[in-house]
Amino acid sequence: MVGLDHASLSRLMPMYLALNDDGRITGIGPTLAKIIGGQVPLGQDFFRHFSVRRPAGITGMAQLRARAGQRLQLTLRIDGGNLRGLAMATDGGMLINLSFGIGIIEAVRQYSLTDSDFAVTDLAVEMLYLVEVKTAVMQELRRVNLRLEGAKTVAEEQAITDALTGLRNRRALELRLPQLIAQGIDFGLMHIDLDYFKQVNDTFGHAAGDTVLREVAKSLTIETRASDLVARIGGDEFVVVLPGLSDTARLAQIAQRIIDRLSTPINFEGQRCAISASIGLTISTRYAAPEPERMLSDADAALYASKHAGRAQAQFHQPTDSARLSSADGIAVADGRRA
Amino acid sequence: MHGLINRSIQCFLRDTYGACAWQSIASAAGLGFDNFEPLLRYDDGLTHAVVAAAAKQLARSRETVLEDLGTYLVSHPNLEGLRRLLRFGGVNFVEFLHSMEDLPEHGRLGLPDLDVPEFALEDLSDGRFLLRVSQLVPGIGHVVVGLLRAMADDYGALVLLDHGGIDDGREVVTVHLLDHAHSAGRRFELAMPGG
Numbered sequence: 001m002v003g004l005d006h007a008s009l010s011r012l013m014p015m016y017l018a019l020n021d022d023g024r025i026t027g028i029g030p031t032l033a034k035i036i037g038g039q040v041p042l043g044q045d046f047f048r049h050f051s052v053r054r055p056a057g058i059t060g061m062a063q064l065r066a067r068a069g070q071r072l073q074l075t076l077r078i079d080g081g082n083l084r085g086l087a088m089a090t091d092g093g094m095l096i097n098l099s100f101g102i103g104i105i106e107a108v109r110q111y112s113l114t115d116s117d118f119a120v121t122d123l124a125v126e127m128l129y130l131v132e133v134k135t136a137v138m139q140e141l142r143r144v145n146l147r148l149e150g151a152k153t154v155a156e157e158q159a160i161t162d163a164l165t166g167l168r169n170r171r172a173l174e175l176r177l178p179q180l181i182a183q184g185i186d187f188g189l190m191h192i193d194l195d196y197f198k199q200v201n202d203t204f205g206h207a208a209g210d211t212v213l214r215e216v217a218k219s220l221t222i223e224t225r226a227s228d229l230v231a232r233i234g235g236d237e238f239v240v241v242l243p244g245l246s247d248t249a250r251l252a253q254i255a256q257r258i259i260d261r262l263s264t265p266i267n268f269e270g271q272r273c274a275i276s277a278s279i280g281l282t283i284s285t286r287y288a289a290p291e292p293e294r295m296l297s298d299a300d301a302a303l304y305a306s307k308h309a310g311r312a313q314a315q316f317h318q319p320t321d322s323a324r325l326s327s328a329d330g331i332a333v334a335d336g337r338r339a
Numbered sequence: 340m341h342g343l344i345n346r347s348i349q350c351f352l353r354d355t356y357g358a359c360a361w362q363s364i365a366s367a368a369g370l371g372f373d374n375f376e377p378l379l380r381y382d383d384g385l386t387h388a389v390v391a392a393a394a395k396q397l398a399r400s401r402e403t404v405l406e407d408l409g410t411y412l413v414s415h416p417n418l419e420g421l422r423r424l425l426r427f428g429g430v431n432f433v434e435f436l437h438s439m440e441d442l443p444e445h446g447r448l449g450l451p452d453l454d455v456p457e458f459a460l461e462d463l464s465d466g467r468f469l470l471r472v473s474q475l476v477p478g479i480g481h482v483v484v485g486l487l488r489a490m491a492d493d494y495g496a497l498v499l500l501d502h503g504g505i506d507d508g509r510e511v512v513t514v515h516l517l518d519h520a521h522s523a524g525r526r527f528e529l530a531m532p533g534g
Contacts, residue, residue: 128529140343
């Protein structure tokens with residue numbers, strides 16, 4: 001057997017306790033003395049300072065001795081702190097070695113522990129090191145995620161935006177129509193094609209054309225609500241989706257206002273660029289089961305009819321060609337069912 | 340090279356010389372982006388290009404730039420975390436020096452794919468040491484000189500440091516510890532601050 005004095009035991013096990021047969025403390029490691037605080041409790045009863053939570057039923061030395069070699073869960077009476085340890089029988093008493101277990105992180109803070117409070121063989125400091133490394137890496141990951149989230153938002157916005165006009169693009173339209181249909185929201189669909197745009201481009205150049213397209217975008221934004229989707233889907237082709245609007249009179253009114261506004265010549269470097277617009281309309285409520293492609297193609301057909309009928313006008317799609325809405329008719333709707 | 344290392348170089352240049360200086364170094368190095376992401380990997384060539392561009396742009400020698408980088412890594416408040424992790428290595432400067440040999444393992448505990456140079460410490464007695472460093476990047480020894488200088492300050496130790504050239508593919512740093520408790524140094528609590 002090895003005989004060790006208090007100094008050596010303290011180095012090997014800074015949280016040791018030596019008890020005599022009566023359960024009185026005859027030796028205590030410096031770290032344990034530090035966390036108990038106050039006067040070193042030499043000569044005092046072990047059970048006055050510690051209670052054994054597990055195994056249950058240990059309230060005296062006989063029971064403690066019977067559990068020698070088993071893992072003990074103890075509570076420090078002074079502050080309720082949890083410790084774990086092991087008690088072994090010695091000549092005339094017991095030797096107990098304690099540790100903080102997983103409570104180490106909190107204990108280091110609570111008792112202001114330093115390296116020298118731990119045995120050199122203890123991995124406590126490595127454990128603290130790991131917690132800090134983990135925290136630093138997690139922080140970095142969080143930052144990366146925030147940056148990625150921001151970049152993703154920008155990229156998503158760009159993916160559904162028309163670069164020239166800042167309006168939505170065809171992709172945005174293709175995403176939105178199925179959503180509205182799936183949610184059962186009624187909507188009006190307007191297909192707009194500029195009249196005489198090619199002449200503007202050919203006469204005044206592409207810079208003039210681009211200016212006109214930007215002005216048209218502004219006009220369309222002004223004449224529609226924030227909840228409407230205005231998309232540029234081709235060179236001088238636009239689509240407006242108007243959720244919650246299935247009333248033909250209201251739609252016809254909006255279409256007419258758009259035509260009126262776009263018929264005002266646009267100034268480009270002193271040149272008057274005169275255009276107008278032809279519009280084809282359809283409404284989701286006219287379909288038993290609305291389909292985006294079908295509705296777009298119907299609106300396109302109505303647009304073609306408007307062009308064919310002399311431009312600068314709007315028409316609703318009709319299977320029969322009886323629904324003409326011209327500026328001459330004013331707001332009086334030429335819808336087949338109401339005209 | 341690991342993004343964390345590239346990111347540290349970026350932060351050093353940005354915090355020391357300003358955002359504009361970093362921007363022009365990044366473009367002179369031909370990065371094609373503004374920021375290194377700390378958890379990605381990059382071609383080693385980019386790291387070399389950044390260091391070379393920084394030396395040229397700042398009209399300083401490569402050695403000086405690298406040494407300043409080493410000092411920045413442990414002394415700048417933005418990298419307090421790294422200083423703390425290094426301080427876990429030992430309670431005094433000599434223990435810390437010995438812990439440099441464990442640095443690759445310590446690094447990999449946190450990030451398994453982190454490149455950390457290998458260190459070998461030779462104790463020549465009388466407070467003299469030779470620290471050999473594997474060449475993660477040419478000139479790594481200068482980074483180590485700057486880092487050890489800042490760590491000596493941190494521990495309050497008085498130390499003479501020098502780059503002793505290259506020996507068998509490893510850069511050699513000579514360390515002469517004159518006084519291990521020259522000044523009070525900076526406090527180090529095991530418990531994480533503010534957590």
